[in-house]
Amino acid sequence: MEKTVQMYEGKAKKVFATNDENYCIVSYKDDATAFNGLKKGTILGKGAINNRVTNHLMKLLEKNGIPTHFVEELSDRETVVKKVTIVPLEVIVRNIAAGSLAKRLGLAEGTKMKSTVLEYCYKDDELGDPMINEYHILAMEFATKEEIDLIAKYSFKINEILSNYLKDANIELIDFKLEFGKTADGQIVLADEISPDTCRFWDTVTGEKLDKDRFRRDLGNVEDAYQEVLKRLMGE
Ligand code: C5P
Incomplete structure (x- = not known):
């Protein structure tokens, strides 16, 4: 190709x-x-x-x-x-309070929550990706009810699969962002990326941040953290 x-x-x-x-x-x-x-x-x-x-x-x-x-x-x-048409949503899944949720709800980062949180943001740089809910998605025709239900189902399942898998690499999956797309024949598929840019990965023992927060917050050792994730997942 x-x-x-x-x-x-x-x-x-x-x-x-x-x-x-x-x-x-x-x-x-x-x-x-x-x-x-x-x-x-x-x-x-x-x-x-x-x-x-x-x-x-x-x-x-x-x-x-x-x-x-x-x-x-x-x-x-x-x-x-x-090739897909991207559904204009950032789907955020949160297991532990961190980042914008911790700030918004006045929680200390690292606070365990009773259950997993699912959030939707409208993917629009000019508007700063505002948070929206299912009603906005339907009203704006970003997706149908069936598509939202499928996206939510996939997102929780992805969380379960990734959380379990990463635990074996001593990585706790704090939160992450997903994007979905629609193929020419109308199938909803997971698109975009799943990486230290789009997930919060904390070392399960030390709590060390192994993700883009090292760049966002000027914590240093940014390249080392990305390399460490690659090593833990792929042995390289
Ligand atoms: O900043 P916030 O706490 O809302 O981010 C939640 C999760 O979504 C984080 O893992 C972050 O890396 C990811 N995210 C992203 N792209 C965005 C916004 C958030 O990958 N535009």
Whole structure:
């Protein structure tokens, strides 16, 4: 399969069309942004790590019954994915209070909650990805009721699969963001990435942060944390 024109360039990835209209090629960059693009930087080696970690986890999810856009890893930074129309939602799953939820509800980071929290944000940079609920999604026709129910079902199942898997690597899955897409034949599939950019990973023993919060909060050892996740998941 061959790359043709660049269809899209985001903060962390570029997406190319290919000579087959059903597929795209994603290319991961080392660029890092936070706070809706206000903070910019580079995390050396991040693109390759996020590509490999994402594909590893997508394959694990596929094996466990979650349909994904993953097709084939082409190289360190490039992957063939199914062409989808992205549902304009950021689906956030939270096991432990951290980040914006901790701030919003006045909880100390690390507070255990009685049950898992699911949030939806409208994917729109200009608006700063505002949080919305199911009624907004239906009113704005971002997805149908059946699609929202399926997205919620997949999201909880993904949380269960990933939380259990990561525990064996001494990583606690605090929270994460998912995006879903719709294929040409209308199937809802998991899209985008699952990486230290989009998840909070804490060491189960020390509580050390092994994710993008090291960049967002200037905690240092950013590259080391990404490398550590790759090593724990893939032995490299
Ligand atoms: O910032 P907040 O606490 O709402 O983030 C929740 C989770 O969603 C974190 O794991 C964060 O990495 C992820 N996230 C993301 N992209 C965004 C917003 C949040 O990957 N635009």
